[in-house]
Amino acid sequence: MIKASIIGASGYVGVELIRLLLRHPEVEIVSIISSSSNQLSIDKTNPQFKKVSNLVFEEFKIEAIQEADVVFCALPHGISQEYVKIGYDIGKVVIDLSADFRYKDLQRYAKDYSQHKYPELLSKSAYGLCEINREEIKNAQIIGNPGCYPTSAILGLAPLLKNKLVDKNSIIIDSKSGVSGAGKKFDFAYSFCELDENFKAYSVTKHRHTSEIEEKCSFLFGEDLNLSFTPHLLPVKRGILSTIYANLIKKIDKNDLVEIYNEFYKDEYFIRIFEDELPELKYVRGTNFVDIGFEVDKKTNRVIIISCIDNLIKGAAGQAIQNMNIKFSLDEKMGLIMVGEYF
Incomplete structure (x- = not known):
């Protein structure tokens, strides 16, 4: 089983990650991290999880992600890169859902966002557009999930x-x-x-x-x-x-x-x-x-x-899980085969 942690787990994308990972046959969620929902259980903050999960949100500390094989970071740009650096330094695969690791051109990133604090990590990251960049994703420790x-x-x-x-x-x-x-x-x-x-x-x-x-x-x-x-x-x-x-x-x-x-x-x-x-x-x-x-x-x-x-699945959480599947040599479709809601 792949052990997963989610940082920024109480936002729309974070909750979607929890929902999708709970149905993934090869994933165990070991921590969900959110300072705004600290010590609250997911079935209290989001009642749709009643009888499905009672995972409890916690504040970030290194120990919270120590057990994880993969860390999903669903934080805003600028803030996210700090947590990506921590995860990278302790050897975790990090899938970042902000804009912080999507670019190869530092000047483009700086023009639209801010100066990148860790350009050496940016150069090592892969752009996680699965259908286009699969081979680079397989070999990267940091994967920058594309924008929606x-x-x-x-x-x-x-x-x-x-x-x-x-x-x-x-x-x-x-x-x-x-x-x-x-x-x-x-x-x-x-x-x-x-x-x-x-x-x-x-x-x-x-x-x-x-x-x-x-x-x-x-x-x-x-x-x-x-x-x-x-x-x-x-x-x-x-x-x-x-x-x-x-x-x-x-x-x-x-x-x-x-x-x-x-x-x-x-x-x-x-x-x-x-x-x-x-x-x-x-x-x-x-x-x-x-x-x-x-x-x-x-x-x-x-x-x-x-x-x-x-936008919340292929544009965010679903593509992040597809990237995880690629990185860990799983069937790329695992946990992601779903029929559209239609109504």
Whole structure:
């Protein structure tokens, strides 16, 4: 059995990690760490765990993670790297769900976040986008779990970028997310009356995930590229739907795209290619799947891609567990086969 600790276990992502790891046949949770819920049991703070688990939250101390084989760190950027360093120094595999270990370019990270305190660790970490970076994940002690928007966008674009089928500076990503992506903190802008029956764009031209998407898409394309990314907030709890536009550099039709995407993702269980219809949020809600569909606008020679994920699962906790499965040589699907909630 793999022994797991979760730091930052009382947030939305932390609780989702607990829920998913409890159903994993090869994992035992040995500690759940949260200063805000210290000494409270999970079935008291989150009654959905009644009769399932009575794990007790505790404050962080090295002893709390000493028994673990893997430490999941679900803390905000900046704070997270301190705990990742501690876990690394005592020999633990650390899967970080903040932005702190997603970048290879220190300047990109510093521009959108802050100066990294442990650049030597950043250079040793692997970007945990499982379908793209599997071999590097297998060999890394620190795995930087991708952002939710980048997961949807990069996987939607990857086959076209690797095959150099699009104009590298024509990419526009229009993403819509459920409110859980903002985290558990209280903010008036995320209150019911502000969100219900409303729909809005935010952080236009300056969302931090833009640089993460650009860095990883540039690696896939083999050259630096610039793109536009605009996030929107949907009045739903969970899910991301990205609509991605790019100019094709040669004439191809939808049948060509079907062949290209199916070939690129032929061995990827969690990627579902929609050939005859387009993905919807309800198909992926509660799952680790990425649903991808597309059309070619022949009038403009532009490809339009639809990419859907559950932001808390494939965009966070589920992908972190998929990374753990890869790192510990388990079946990658273990603990993650789920049918979408649909309703």
